Amino acid sequence: MTVFLLLLFFSAFAQEGQDEIDFIPVPIEEVLLKGREVPGVSFVYSVSLPQGVDAYSYALRPSSQTNTWVTDTLQYYTDVKALQDSVYSHYEVSGDIQAFLFDEMISEEGLQSYFDNLVRNELYIIEEDRVEDDTKVGELIILGNKMHFKPFYRLKIQILSDIRMIILISFLAFFVFAAIVLVIVIFIIKTKKRNKDVLVKRFKDLCYEPLSNLLFEKSLEEIQEMTKGDIAAVLPKNLMDNSLFNDVLIQEIISLNKNMKGDFKQKLKLIYRKLDLDKHTIQKLSSKRWDIITTGIVEINEMDVLEAEELVNKFINHDNFYIRSNAVATLLNISGDSNLKVLANQKYPLSKWQQMIYYRIIRYTKDNRNVSLLLESENQSVRVFGIKLIRYLGLVDQLEVLNMRYAESTDPEKIEMLRCFNMFGYVDSLEVVYADLKSDNIPLVTEAITLIQNIGEKISLTILFELSQLTNEFDIKKAAMKAIFHLDPIVFEEYYGHTENDLELRISRHLKDPVLNNV
Numbered sequence: 001m002t003v004f005l006l007l008l009f010f011s012a013f014a015q016e017g018q019d020e021i022d023f024i025p026v027p028i029e030e031v032l033l034k035g036r037e038v039p040g041v042s043f044v045y046s047v048s049l050p051q052g053v054d055a056y057s058y059a060l061r062p063s064s065q066t067n068t069w070v071t072d073t074l075q076y077y078t079d080v081k082a083l084q085d086s087v088y089s090h091y092e093v094s095g096d097i098q099a100f101l102f103d104e105m106i107s108e109e110g111l112q113s114y115f116d117n118l119v120r121n122e123l124y125i126i127e128e129d130r131v132e133d134d135t136k137v138g139e140l141i142i143l144g145n146k147m148h149f150k151p152f153y154r155l156k157i158q159i160l161s162d163i164r165m166i167i168l169i170s171f172l173a174f175f176v177f178a179a180i181v182l183v184i185v186i187f188i189i190k191t192k193k194r195n196k197d198v199l200v201k202r203f204k205d206l207c208y209e210p211l212s213n214l215l216f217e218k219s220l221e222e223i224q225e226m227t228k229g230d231i232a233a234v235l236p237k238n239l240m241d242n243s244l245f246n247d248v249l250i251q252e253i254i255s256l257n258k259n260m261k262g263d264f265k266q267k268l269k270l271i272y273r274k275l276d277l278d279k280h281t282i283q284k285l286s287s288k289r290w291d292i293i294t295t296g297i298v299e300i301n302e303m304d305v306l307e308a309e310e311l312v313n314k315f316i317n318h319d320n321f322y323i324r325s326n327a328v329a330t331l332l333n334i335s336g337d338s339n340l341k342v343l344a345n346q347k348y349p350l351s352k353w354q355q356m357i358y359y360r361i362i363r364y365t366k367d368n369r370n371v372s373l374l375l376e377s378e379n380q381s382v383r384v385f386g387i388k389l390i391r392y393l394g395l396v397d398q399l400e401v402l403n404m405r406y407a408e409s410t411d412p413e414k415i416e417m418l419r420c421f422n423m424f425g426y427v428d429s430l431e432v433v434y435a436d437l438k439s440d441n442i443p444l445v446t447e448a449i450t451l452i453q454n455i456g457e458k459i460s461l462t463i464l465f466e467l468s469q470l471t472n473e474f475d476i477k478k479a480a481m482k483a484i485f486h487l488d489p490i491v492f493e494e495y496y497g498h499t500e501n502d503l504e505l506r507i508s509r510h511l512k513d514p515v516l517n518n519v
Contacts, residue, residue, distance in 0.1 A: 026126060028115040032077035038115060038124065040102045043080045046070040047087055047095025058087060073100065196244070203239070203248040210234045211252060214271060220263050223270050231274050246280045253277070254302045269303055278305050285311050290320045297323065301330035309335055317347045325354050332361045344373045349381040358385070359392060371395065375402075380410055387416040391423055399426045406432045411441045418447040427455050437467050446479045453483035461491050468504075478507050485511045 028038065048068050049055055060069035074080050080097050088094050099111050106114070118124035214223065214234060223231075232240050239245040250272070257268045272278060282305070284296030297315065300308045312334075315327035331342045343358065350358075371393075374386030390398045402417045406429070409417065414436065421429040429451070436448045449467075452460045461484055468480040481504070485492040496508045510516050 025112075025116050026119060028112050029077075031115075031126065033081070035076060035078045037075055038118070041111065041114075042073045042075055042100045042103075043077055044071055044073055044098050044100065045080045045083055045095055046098065047084075047091075047093055049091055049093060053091070055087070058083060073103075199244055200248055203245050204252065206236045206239070206245075207249050207252045210236075211256065211271070215256070215260075215264055215267055218267070220266055220270070223267055223274070226274065228274050228276065231271060240275070243280075246277060249275070250277050250281065250299055254299065257302060272303050278303065278308075281305060282308050282311065285315075290323055294320075294322045294326055297326040297330050301326065301333050304334055306334050313342075316342055316345065321348075321351075324348060325357070328354070329357055329361055332358060333365055339370045339373045341373060343382055343385070344377040344379075346377070346379050346382050349379065350385055355385050355388065359389065362389065363393065371398065372401065375405065380412065383409075384412050384416050387413060387420060391416070391420045396424055399424060400428075403429050403432065407435075411439070411444050415444055415447050418444075418451050422447075422451045422454055425455055430455065430457065430460070434463060437463065442473055442475055445476050449476070449479040449483050453479075453486050456483065456487050461487055465495055474503070477503070481507050482511055 032038070045060075046063065046068060047055075047060070047070075051067055055069045058069075060071055062068070063070045071080070071083065077097075084095055084097065099106050099108070101111065101114060115124070119126065214231070218226075235249075236245075253268050253272050257265055260268065281296050281299040281303070284292050284299070285308070287293055287296070293315070297312055299305075300312060309331065312327050312330050315323050316331065318324045318327065328342055328346065331337065332340070335342065340362070371386045371389045374382055374389070377383055377386070387402065389395070390402065399420065402420060403426070406414060406417055417429075418433065420426070421433075433448050433451055436444055439445055449464065452464065456464075464480045464484050464487075468477050468484070471477050471480070481492070481496065484495065492508075492511075496504050499505055499508070
């Protein structure tokens with residue numbers, strides 16, 4: 001396809017340049033007078049004759065105009081001219097010849113322009129009159145036989161005399177070369193990957209039996225007394241220096257570690273340390289490939305390599321999402337940071353996936369959970385996560401802190417704070433919540449109404465009623481009416497029992513319906 005486009009481009013370019021230099025317009029009337037037909041061109045002859053004249057014999061017919069006769073559409077200009085001459089010789093009236101292009105009327109200039117385009121693009125070939133002169137042709141042939149042939153081009157290969165053709169050939173050669181290189185590279189990559197997959201499968205089979213024997217035949221004390229050479233002797237010989245074998249061995253140990261408990265986990269970590277695989281893991285942090293760095297961080301996390309804490313700390317604000325996420329998770333797991341400083345210093349927003357992973361680690365590994373540092377972070381997503389931790393971990397002592405920070409917080413933070421207040425029934429928060437009922441943030445307003453619904457007071461009814469009357473948002477109006485209904489059904493009936501507002505009437509019926517009450 002590329003070759004075809006290049007050929008089309010260069011041929012069009014060459015043709016355009018040649019046309020601009022060599023094209024000489026030919027009057028279309030000269031061609032038409034020779035009795036030749038031009039594609040798409042037709043003619044109609046019209047003439048005004050005296051009243052009472054019958055011109056049917058000239059293949060004319062009356063038109064809609066008075067005393068005007070016209071012909072049918074004629075393809076040949078010579079036929080029209082002959083008819084015009086006949087009418088003129090009899091009635092001395094010439095009439096008009098009108099040209100049509102594809103049944104559309106066209107001027108002489110437009111017709112000439114159309115004909116020039118046909119000739120220029122070689123869609124119409126003008127046949128020149130042939131002059132046959134046998135005598136002259138014979139003389140030319142005799143003279144030609146007496147002359148020695150000399151090539152017009154000096155170069156033996158004519159194609160190399162055109163710079164555009166040289167450029168075209170260069171492009172084609174480049175594409176062919178690039179395609180060959182690409183095929184070779186793909187073949188090499190696939191071959192390496194296939195060989196690696198074969199080796200990984202083979203190494204897994206070689207690791208399985210030795211690890212099983214060490215786990216089930218040796219006690220923890222016996223493994224502690226073994227040296228690196230003793231453990232390496234159980235494994236295949238001459239493979240401990242193989243980097244790929246070490247990677248496979250580490251993955252097998254981690255896989256078993258996830259499914260084991262008690263002494264078995266201690267045995268696996270001891271084997272990992274005895275074989276100096278921790279050093280192999282730490283070396284991965286110096287790689288330039290993000291996937292290798294991520295693998296090293298995950299291995300440090302799984303095998304609790306505490307001495308690598310400072311090295312992992314360098315990656316907590318890495319621009320790569322996977323490196324950054326695993327580095328923070330690893331530090332939360334292996335460090336003694338109870339203040340969660342590693343999270344507070346995060347510069348990038350926390351995704352929901354990250355928050356889920358970090359919450360799981362904090363919940364099961366941190367005994368003394370102090371989230372106050374998270375609430376002071378410059379990262380909004382970290383502050384929101386800190387508020388979520390207060391709710392998930394049941395840190396009731398932090399509710400007063402949230403109440404004090406509420407007015408200065410952003411809308412996402414306020415929404416999480418309202419959920420905390422609602423979950424723990426924190427009544428003291430009502431005073432700061434009322435102000436947000438005038439906010440333009442619909443989720444914030446509905447969350448505030450939900451809180452008032454659960455812990456509201458008598459004054460809350462008046463505030464909610466005013467809100468339901470002023471707002472045009474359906475979600476806010478429905479939430480306000482629902483809150484009034486739950487706080488005091490009698491007051492709700494007084495407010496909306498005889499309302500003339502069709503929307504309020506439908507919401508009222510919806511809330512009173514026991515089937516749709518919670519919908």
